[in-house]
Amino acid sequence: MTGEPMFPERGPWSDGASYERYMGRWSRRVAREFIAWLGQPAGLSWLDVGCGTGALTATICAECAPGAIVAVDPSGPFIDYARGTLRDNRVRFEVASASALPVGDRSIDVVASGLALNFFADRPAAFAEMQRVAKPNATIAFYVWDYPGGGMGFMDAFWEAAMAVAPGAASAGERSRFPFCTPGGLLDELRAAGFAQAEARPIEVTAEFADFDDLWAPFTQGTGPAPAYYQRLDGETRLALKRTLESRVAGRRPIQFPARAWALRGRPG
Numbered sequence: 645m646t647g648e649p650m651f652p653e654r655g656p657w658s659d660g661a662s663y664e665r666y667m668g669r670w671s672r673r674v675a676r677e678f679i680a681w682l683g684q685p686a687g688l689s690w691l692d693v694g695c696g697t698g699a700l701t702a703t704i705c706a707e708c709a710p711g712a713i714v715a716v717d718p719s720g721p722f723i724d725y726a727r728g729t730l731r732d733n734r735v736r737f738e739v740a741s742a743s744a745l746p747v748g749d750r751s752i753d754v755v756a757s758g759l760a761l762n763f764f765a766d767r768p769a770a771f772a773e774m775q776r777v778a779k780p781n782a783t784i785a786f787y788v789w790d791y792p793g794g795g796m797g798f799m800d801a802f803w804e805a806a807m808a809v810a811p812g813a814a815s816a817g818e819r820s821r822f823p824f825c826t827p828g829g830l831l832d833e834l835r836a837a838g839f840a841q842a843e844a845r846p847i848e849v850t851a852e853f854a855d856f857d858d859l860w861a862p863f864t865q866g867t868g869p870a871p872a873y874y875q876r877l878d879g880e881t882r883l884a885l886k887r888t889l890e891s892r893v894a895g896r897r898p899i900q901f902p903a904r905a906w907a908l909r910g911r912p913g
C-alpha cells in the first residue's frame with residue numbers, strides 16, 4: 645500500500661521536527677537499548693514498521709550494519725522528514741500501513757517496530773503481516789511505552805495536570821487508551837497471533853529537560869496524542885494546564901522523568 649499519504653496534513657503525526665522534539669529524542673534512547681538486546685549480526689534485511697521520523701531506522705543503520713532496511717509509516721510528512729534526514733542507500737522509506745506491508749513473503753530477517761504498535765488500528769492484521777513477511781527463523785520485535793504503569797513520566801505528568809483542569813482528560817490519555825501495554829497483555833496478544841518463543845523485558849531510560857520551556861513547548865506543537873489533545877482545549881484551559889504542570893515541576897533543575905518501555909520479541913509461528 646504505497647503512494648499517497650494516508651494521514652491528513654494536520655493530525656497527531658503531521659510534523660517531523662515537532663515529533664523529534666516531543667518524542668523522537670527519547671525514542672532514540674530506547675532504540676539503542678532495544679537493538680543491543682536483539683543482538684543481531686551484520687548483513688541482515690530489516691523492516692521498521694511505523695518508522696515515523698526514523699528514530700529506530702537510524703539506530704539500526706548506526707549499530708547493526710544491516711544489509712537493507714525497508715521503513716514504513718502511513719504519515720507522508722514523517723516519511724518526508726525521515727527521507728530528508730537519514731540519507732543511507734541501504735534504507736527504503738515508504739508510505740504504508742502495518743496491515744499492508746509493501747514487502748514480499750518470507751523476505752525479512754528482522755521485523756522491528758518502535759513506539760508504534762499501540763497505534764495500529766488493526767493489531768491482529770499487523771501481526772499477521774509481520775509473520776507473512778518474516779523469514780522462517782526471523783526475529784519479530786517491538787517496544788511500546790509502559791502506558792498503564794505511567795511509564796513515560798513526562799507524558800503522565802501532562803495528563804495528571806490535564807485531569808486537574810479539564811473534565812474528560814482521563815479518557816483521552818494513553819493510560820486509559822492502551823491498557824494492553826503490559827508484559828502480560830502484549831505476550832497474550834503475541835501468543836494469540838501465533839508467535840513462538842515470545843518474551844518481554846523492560847527498557848528504562850531517563851528523559852531530562854533543561855528547563856520548563858524544554859518540557860512544555862513540544863506539548864503546544866500539535867504532534868503526538870497529548871499535543872493534539874492540547875490543541876483542542878480553549879485558551880483558558882490551556883493556560884490553567886500550563887500553570888498546573890509548571891507548579892508541579894517548580895524548583896527542579898534539571899527536570900527529569902523516568903521512562904519505561906516494554907520490549908517484546910518472538911519468532912513467526
Ligand SMILES: C[S@@+](CC[C@H](N)C(=O)[O-])C[C@H]1O[C@@H](n2cnc3c(N)ncnc32)[C@H](O)[C@@H]1O
Pocket residue numbers: 657667668671672693694695696697698699700716717718719722740741742743757758759760761763764765766
Ligand atoms: C509514536 S510514533 C513512533 C515513531 C517511531 N517509530 C519512533 O520510535 O519514534 C507512532 C507512529 O506510528 C505510526 N502509525 C500509526 N498507525 C499506523 C499503522 N496502521 N501502520 C504503521 N504505522 C502506524 C504513526 O504514523 C507514527 O509515526
